[in-house]
Amino acid sequence: MKTYEVNFDGIVGPTHNYAGLSLGNIASFNNAKIASNPKEAALQGLEKMKALHDMGFKQGMIAPMERPDVTTLRRLGFSGSDEDVIQQTAKNAPQLLVAVSSASSMWTANACTTSASSDTADKRVHFTAANLSNKFHRSIEWQTTAQILKAIFSNENYFAHHQALPMGDHFGDEGAANFTRLCDGYGSKGLEFFVYGKQAFNLNQPAPTRFPARQTLEASEAIARLHQLDLSHTVFAQQNPQVIDSGVFHNDVIAVGNQHVLFYHELAFLNSDEVLAEIQSKYPGEKALEFIRVSSESVPLGDAISSYLFNSQLLSVNENEMLLICPGECAENPQVSKYLDSLIQQPNCIKKVEFYDVKQSMRNGGGPACLRQRVVLTEEELGQTNPRCIMDESMYKTLRQWVNKHYRDKLTAEQLADPQLLDESRRALDELTQLLDLGNVYPFQH
């Protein structure tokens, strides 16, 4: 049966802003407090989705969160009308208002980990919403994320949904940003490649010292158990602590894989040779794996991080050719651009590179690959997926109009206290749930 890799991109929410909330994410810190343009951010996201759809890829979308998150503010002791809650928070805890207003759910690579049905024992597609417990502003995403995932993939005969892992540092889970599936074809059995930042229960192991390790080995192991993955085809590898301390807060900032290809920076993994040998020996496919290693000499680590070269989408155009969708910043960086020119001349599968402008997202440390969750679906599973959440020409036009109608083109931290923003945002999301046929997934709808 035909099997697809469907990219589900996050629709950027109406409160997209720059708040410097993510320690260890250099772009988030560097751009803290500049004014954002939510309308432009959402349109940039839609353009990328539409471009992939036009190239013949299956493209889906995931709705944003209700923000500011008044429910969380109430849990933290603020009371009165919704307007009162926001005003009190703005006055007494402005940093908290900023955090509960983040549109960070747009980076759906972190929404969950997804396993393909050809890799799970019960032959269902499995989803675990990520607890994102390392960052407060992201730890409040998972409940709504889980609801939205259930509204897209509702048939339990095909789809299994798990609760997020327990909150706290020991089971810090950042979803598919630290997970790669390697396979001959999307429908074949795959190799599960989990990358973690530290071991939480074993403090004698290497770990970053400057910036946090957001994914633990223990979390990755729990996901593998929940998703009933075959451990003989599963690899758990440690990210190089040095790169985390340099600003590589997720593995997808330093490596990307697709089918039988792994494109990675030579500093990405601890004990790289052993990791690659284990992948090689556990690979269930028949194709020869292609490890495309990028040296520090070709692309220094700093350039890889600032350009987000590895946060690109690697897509199969046909049996033998792949396309790399890079952020525009890669074209602007002379060293990276030179490297990409040479990459497509080398004897490997990557034959074409295209650049997309996702600057609004990039300023918060989110490139093309952060903006999408990959879901491998057979034709039959795709037939069971909420059709309104799959992009087509008419949905693209509808969503563009929806963004143009509801979104502001400038937002600063001070404006987050404007009670009208909450109303605007709720009106927009209420309409969106109808457009995407999601039912009532937001607290304000209950």
Ligand code: SUG
């Ligand atoms: O979690 N940035 C996100 C970026 C996530 C990128 N995702 C992947 N690499 N898959 C984060 O650090 C910044 C928000 C702010 O500072 O306003 C933020 O949350």
